[in-house]
Amino acid sequence: MTRLSSNWLAVYAIIYMIFLYAPVVLLPLFAFNDATIIALPLSGFTTAWFEQLWGNQTLRTAAINSLIVAISSAVIATLLGAFAARAAARYSFPGKTGIIGLIMLPLVLPEIIVAVALLVALSQLGLSLALWTVVVGHVLICTPFAVAILSSAFRGLDRELEEASFDLGESRWGTFRRVTFPLVLPGVISSLLICFTISLDEFIIAFFLTGTDVTLPVYIWSQLRFPARLPSVMALGTILLVLSILFLVLGEWMRRRAARRQGQDAAAGGAMTGVA
Amino acid sequence: MSTRAEAAQGLRLVSPTFLYVLVMLAAPLAMVAAFSFWTQDYLIIDRTPTLDNYRAALGEPIYRTLLLRSVAISLTVTVVTVLLAFPVAYFVAFRVKRQQALWLFLITVPFWTSYLLRVFLWKVILGYNGVLNATLMGMGFTDAPLTFLLYNANAVVITLAHAWAPFAILPIFVALARIDRSLLEAAEDLGDGPFRRFTRITLPLAMPGVVAATLIVLIPTMGDYITPRLVGGTEGLMIANMIQIQFGQANNAPLGAALAVTAMVVIGTISAGIFLIGKRLGGRLT
Amino acid sequence: MNETNGSAPMIELEKTVKRFGTFTALHGIDATVQEGEFFSLLGPSGCGKTTLLRLIAGFENPTSGSIRIAGHDMRGIPANKRPTNMVFQSYAIFPHLNVAQNVGYGLKRRHLSRREMAREVGEALEMVDMAGYERRAAHELSGGQRQRVALARALVMRPKVVLLDEPLSALDKKLREQMQRELRDLQRSIGITFVLVTHDQEEALIMSDRIAVMFEGRIAQMATPEELYRRPASRRVASFIGVMNFLPARATGETQTGLVVQIESLGEVVLPSHTIPAGLRVDDIREVGIRPEMLTVIFDDAPGPRHSFEGQVSGNSYYGDMTYYDVVLPGSERTVTISMRNTANRAVVRPGNPVRVGWSAESILLFRQED
Numbered sequence: 001m002t003r004l005s006s007n008w009l010a011v012y013a014i015i016y017m018i019f020l021y022a023p024v025v026l027l028p029l030f031a032f033n034d035a036t037i038i039a040l041p042l043s044g045f046t047t048a049w050f051e052q053l054w055g056n057q058t059l060r061t062a063a064i065n066s067l068i069v070a071i072s073s074a075v076i077a078t079l080l081g082a083f084a085a086r087a088a089a090r091y092s093f094p095g096k097t098g099i100i101g102l103i104m105l106p107l108v109l110p111e112i113i114v115a116v117a118l119l120v121a122l123s124q125l126g127l128s129l130a131l132w133t134v135v136v137g138h139v140l141i142c143t144p145f146a147v148a149i150l151s152s153a154f155r156g157l158d159r160e161l162e163e164a165s166f167d168l169g170e171s172r173w174g175t176f177r178r179v180t181f182p183l184v185l186p187g188v189i190s191s192l193l194i195c196f197t198i199s200l201d202e203f204i205i206a207f208f209l210t211g212t213d214v215t216l217p218v219y220i221w222s223q224l225r226f227p228a229r230l231p232s233v234m235a236l237g238t239i240l241l242v243l244s245i246l247f248l249v250l251g252e253w254m255r256r257r258a259a260r261r262q263g264q265d266a267a268a269g270g271a272m273t274g275v276a
Numbered sequence: 277m278s279t280r281a282e283a284a285q286g287l288r289l290v291s292p293t294f295l296y297v298l299v300m301l302a303a304p305l306a307m308v309a310a311f312s313f314w315t316q317d318y319l320i321i322d323r324t325p326t327l328d329n330y331r332a333a334l335g336e337p338i339y340r341t342l343l344l345r346s347v348a349i350s351l352t353v354t355v356v357t358v359l360l361a362f363p364v365a366y367f368v369a370f371r372v373k374r375q376q377a378l379w380l381f382l383i384t385v386p387f388w389t390s391y392l393l394r395v396f397l398w399k400v401i402l403g404y405n406g407v408l409n410a411t412l413m414g415m416g417f418t419d420a421p422l423t424f425l426l427y428n429a430n431a432v433v434i435t436l437a438h439a440w441a442p443f444a445i446l447p448i449f450v451a452l453a454r455i456d457r458s459l460l461e462a463a464e465d466l467g468d469g470p471f472r473r474f475t476r477i478t479l480p481l482a483m484p485g486v487v488a489a490t491l492i493v494l495i496p497t498m499g500d501y502i503t504p505r506l507v508g509g510t511e512g513l514m515i516a517n518m519i520q521i522q523f524g525q526a527n528n529a530p531l532g533a534a535l536a537v538t539a540m541v542v543i544g545t546i547s548a549g550i551f552l553i554g555k556r557l558g559g560r561l562t
Numbered sequence: 563m564n565e566t567n568g569s570a571p572m573i574e575l576e577k578t579v580k581r582f583g584t585f586t587a588l589h590g591i592d593a594t595v596q597e598g599e600f601f602s603l604l605g606p607s608g609c610g611k612t613t614l615l616r617l618i619a620g621f622e623n624p625t626s627g628s629i630r631i632a633g634h635d636m637r638g639i640p641a642n643k644r645p646t647n648m649v650f651q652s653y654a655i656f657p658h659l660n661v662a663q664n665v666g667y668g669l670k671r672r673h674l675s676r677r678e679m680a681r682e683v684g685e686a687l688e689m690v691d692m693a694g695y696e697r698r699a700a701h702e703l704s705g706g707q708r709q710r711v712a713l714a715r716a717l718v719m720r721p722k723v724v725l726l727d728e729p730l731s732a733l734d735k736k737l738r739e740q741m742q743r744e745l746r747d748l749q750r751s752i753g754i755t756f757v758l759v760t761h762d763q764e765e766a767l768i769m770s771d772r773i774a775v776m777f778e779g780r781i782a783q784m785a786t787p788e789e790l791y792r793r794p795a796s797r798r799v800a801s802f803i804g805v806m807n808f809l810p811a812r813a814t815g816e817t818q819t820g821l822v823v824q825i826e827s828l829g830e831v832v833l834p835s836h837t838i839p840a841g842l843r844v845d846d847i848r849e850v851g852i853r854p855e856m857l858t859v860i861f862d863d864a865p866g867p868r869h870s871f872e873g874q875v876s877g878n879s880y881y882g883d884m885t886y887y888d889v890v891l892p893g894s895e896r897t898v899t900i901s902m903r904n905t906a907n908r909a910v911v912r913p914g915n916p917v918r919v920g921w922s923a924e925s926i927l928l929f930r931q932e933d
Contacts, residue, residue, distance in 0.1 A: 009363060009366065009367045009371055010367065010371065012363050012364070012367070013363070013364050013367040013368070016360065016363075016364050016441075017382065017383075019438065020383065020386045020438065020441055021386055022397075022401060022407075023386070023389070023393075023394050023397035023398055023400075023401065023438070024385070024386045024389050024394075024397075026397050026400065026401070026407065027389065027393060027397060030400075041410070080292060080293040080296055081293070083289055083290060083291075083292050083293045084289075084290050084293040084294075086289055087286045087287075087289035087290035088290070090286070091282055091283065091285055091286025091289065092282070092283065092286065093282075093283040093284075093286035093287045093290070094283060094287075096286070096290075099290055099294050100290075102294070102297050102298075102301070102302060103293055103294065103297050105297070105301065106301065107492075108491060108492060108495045108496065109495070109496075109499075110495060110496045110497075110498055110499020110500070110516065111496070111499060112499040112500075112501055112516045112519060112520065112536075113305075113308075113499055113536055113540065114301070116308060116519060116523060116532065116533070116536055117301070117304035117305045117307065117308045118300070118304050119523060120304060120307050120308050120311055120529060120533065121300075121303065121304035121307050123529075124307060136300055139296070139300075140296075140297065140300055140301055143293065143296075143297070147293075158652055158654060160650040160651070160652045160654035161654045161656060161657075163621055163641070163648075163650070163654065164648070164650055164654035164656070164715075165656075165667065166621075166640070166641045166642050167619060167620075167621075167641050167642065167646075167647055167648045168642075168647065168667050168668030168715065168716075168719060169642045169643075169668045169671050169719070170642055170667075170668070170671065171642060174671075178667075179656060182658050183657070183658060197388060201388065201389075201390050201391060203390075203391060203392050203502065204501065204502070208520075208523075217390060217391075217392055220390065220392050220393065221392055224392070224396060224506075233393070234393075237389070237390055237393040240389075240390055240393075241388070241389050241390070244388040244389070245385060245388065248381075248384075248385070248388055252381060280583070
């Protein structure tokens with residue numbers, strides 16, 4: 001294409017990025033804004049909203065609940081994802097497309113459907129809602145991401161590497177310990193971080209499946225109705241955003257390290273492109 | 277290892293995950309389907325099979341309106357999102373040379389902000405006293421705040437186009453990045469100008485990515501329920517809000533199930549149609 | 563047979579069969595590899611040569627038949643317990659370990675002291691001309707260096723047999739030729755049995771003491787490189803190895819000294835008895851073969867071989883040191899390929915020119931019927 005259209009494309013891309021970042025940039029602005037109404041113009045700098053957060057007992061409980069849910073979901077989803085990814089990357093078996101398809105289904109299933117289905121099932125079984133029911137739902141939606149990330153880690157693992165280890169006298173367990181695990185470890189950590197972040201942010205399933213113990217997003221939802229609480233919600237959102245970005249950068253860095261260790265092109269496809 | 281032993285090993289390995297989705301997803305989904313044929317009176321479930329829920333879902337104006345509106349909004353959101361996303365994906369795939377990974381990362385970052393807060397912030401941006409109106413008036417473009425921005429379907433479309441942006445860009449980017457550059461050179465060598473080359477080579481080869489992006493945006497959008505609640509107003513409410521109401525306050529899970537199944541069938545049919553058209557387009561043009 | 567060594571059999575394959583589902587990859591292989599031999603499995607892709615190598619290594623189990631290594635039956639013995647080590651096609655250098663850690667990988671289980679370990683690794687690297695590269699990271703190595711490290715990693719285990727799966731196919735031509743010579747010299751000097759899998763006939767001819775040519779899961783011929791080239795057992799082997807001209811022919815009678823054969827365009831010739839393969843049925847003869855270099859251009863009516871024909875040059879391919887010419891046979895549209903060394907003072911042969919081509923009865927090859 002011509003130089004001109006190339007420039008227009010760049011301009012468009014930058015405008016698009018502004019559109020993408022508009023709400024994200026506003027979040028910290030309002031979090032540090034010394035006004036109880038969320039609107040422009042900004043009136044002054046304050047850290048009061050962050051201080052308010054600290055003294056909030058309900059919020060602390062919600063944060064701890066969210067941590068419990070996110071850590072459990074991340075660990076279980078990564079474990080389940082590792083089984084599926086290894087099977088998908090290494091073996092062919094009857095019904096593979098269907099089985100992997102079902103595992104990946106929550107990726108395109110509206111969350112409300114997942115939530116409603118679990119709600120119906122749990123109520124039919126007479127089980128009451130609690131944090132673990134949220135974990136069940138989050139594991140469902142996190143597993144496809146874990147499978148995608150770990151599949152690329154396992155696919156990059158050349159089969160001949162494991163055979164070479166075996167050929168050099170190492171046992172199956174020793175091969176796993178000395179070759180397989182070190183090579184996929186960064187992928188595992190990347191999967192844990194991304195699943196953790198997804199679970200931490202997830203609202204709809206948590207809203208449907210949580211009992212009396214609420215998670216952070218459910219808490220935020222309940223606060224959105226009270227205008228007076230909004231500035232401290234903004235502060236909370238800012239903290240969550242910073243944490244999410246931190247985890248993502250870390251996850252991406254680990255994934256690249258894994259790719260580099262396996263001698264692949266590190267720039268080729270991030271965790272998200274793997275999913276797509 | 278023989279092929280049979282290999283297949284057994286593969287099945288063994290996938291079985292924990294498979295069992296989990298079977299018990300926690302497939303069975304509950306089947307249960308929802310079963311529920312949709314039952315009736316509920318307060319807390320008592322009557323298991324006599326009936327089509328009443330579907331009659332209500334398709335017959336009663338309120339449900340029909342919500343269903344049609346949801347389809348219309350989802351389709352609009354999808355078209356807008358994909359159209360806006362394509363040039364960005366194209367830019368990153370073909371124009372960005374060294375910093376591709378950085379661009380892709382930057383595109384995904386906003387996605388990791390709490391979804392609730394992003395929607396809420398759009399409300400702040402689009403509101404009567406919102407950021408956009410303040411900016412426009414401050415710069416002298418308008419005298420009075422624009423009122424068509426918030427609490428209607430427009431707001432839902434804008435918010436969702438923003439929410440699903442990375443899911444639209446990434447599949448298209450992957451498809452574009454996979455195109456062998458020598459194919460483009462071949463087209464040029466055979467006499468195609470930039471425009472013909474784009475329509476005859478680039479677009480057909482990017483079709484799988486476009487279809488993937490379309491489906492990834494369309495299907496979850498149909499089930500969205502926060503955005504309509506926060507920025508949609510009454511005329512922006514969608515079917516998912518009604519499903520939530522039926523399972524919640526209205527205490528009519530069977531009707532909610534029927535609405536959910538209906539919505540899934542409708543969106544499934546539309547998705548299948550899009551998939552087939554995309555396949556035809558991609559196939560015919562190449 | 564490597565008669566000069568006169569040593570014991572190292573690998574004995576007896577009726578080794580391998581099936582994958584309904585597909586039979588190997589139909590009952592019988593072969594013996596002698597101790598200290600450089601043995602090659604040569605064939606087109608999909609002929610079963612890699613499967614056979616993996617059976618010897620222990621990555622696959624034979625469906626039936628037996629494999630013995632150094633006199634021991636290998637049934638039920640997994641790869642990590644066999645006295646064989648492999649150089650993989652991809653080299654399989656562990657990307658998270660450096661050169662020394664790669665080479666020392668298999669020694670770890672032998673519980674050597676740090677000093678002994680370093681010495682073993684150093685010696686192995688010395689052997690492959692990679693001394694001083696111990697600390698180098700895996701991704702910093704070039705293709706040829708990876709190949710050397712992979713070889714050192716196998717040799718350091720002091721295996722009875724080194725298995726090489728197309729180890730040179732990833733290298734460019736110049737480096738490949740250099741590595742072929744190095745690998746052969748190294749094998750000769752350390753005396754370990756090597757089994758090489760390759761699809762490159764030139765590579766097999768250069769490196770091997772003996773070659774097994776495989777087609778579709780069967781060994782078509784097992785012989786020394788020279789025997790393989792000069793006396794290919796079948797038409798298929800003949801066309802797989804080097805260039806071969808095939809001409810329609812039939813047997814017309816027998817004399818005291820040999821077999822009378824009528825060859826199209828070349829006429830009747832008596833083939834000496836010693837050139838006729840055992841077990842050949844005279845009635846089955848449909849064609850004969852002759853190598854391009856056995857057809858020589860005769861200049862200036864000089865006295866040449868006993869047989870000759872007048873042909874016309876129709877095309878040529880120039881290879882620098884050699885030129886191949888297509889020559890149309892008299893009274894026929896058939897062409898044969900002849901080769902000539904481009905020596906300093908030889909006369910010019912041009913396409914379109916007539917040319918006299920000499921040949922001898924000894925160079926005519928007969929083939930047994932294919933299975």
